[in-house]
Amino acid sequence: MTELIITSVENPTFKMFRKLYGNSSLRNELGQCLLDGPHLIRSYSESGGRIVELIKDASIESVEINELINEHSHAKTHVVQHDLFTKISDLKSVTGIIALIDMPVSSYKKTNGLNLLLDNIQDPGNLGSILRSAAATGSCSVFLSKGCSDLWSPKTLRGSQGAQFFLDCYENQSLEIVIDQFDFPCYTLGMKGESLYNAKLTKDIAIIIGNEGQGVNPILLSKVKKTLSIPMARGVESLNVSSAASIMLYEYYRQLQDKTL
16 A cells, blocks of 8 residues: 655646546546545445545544555555545535545436436536435436536535446437337426326336426437326425435335335
8 A cells, every 4th residue: 555645736646636526527528537435435435345545634634534545555545634635525514535536427228117317407416416326226227417416526426435336337429319228118297297106107118207406308308208296285385306206216116126026
């Protein structure tokens, strides 16, 4: 294990980490991103991913962090002063360790099961929550439109808790073209549709989740077989998009489990 000490904001490695943390253009250019904290790092490792480099807060002594460093002895470990570490991470509560990884890239393959199409989801927290529910309910693939929030931003990763490590995710997709490739029904969630709980969801299906404010693009709506709605008590107009997506995903999961009993 090689430990490299960083003591200055002028250090090139420090500058690169700091910029990479908040700059999606640089992430896409380099094909790399940062995982902030032991949980994300361990989840990535469990998915079969390989850590490229580590950066450790010199002021924090932790058995868990030391174990991670030992497990990834192939990776360079940069030890930085606490005030420098806080200039990289935007978390109020410092995790003590950040990993540099090569962003996973899924090679497209036609899949059955549940395919989730995300249309212009703007908030990284919403995107992360949707991905977390998708992984928990066994979704096969997730297609993100060109207007979606960054899949590999720190905020999305925190919201998902690394769920994208275990999903086939395809970014910057033209969803209308994706839909045309499916030979099974495509549904969407909306305000005026058939109750989700009355719909018989098939094993192979695509579901579109629309933008937080504008909903689903009209072009995509013209391609769906049916709009499904979540029943709500009087006086409640709508749900947060990640909550609505989770309800739909778990209803699909429930119906699928019932069919296999």
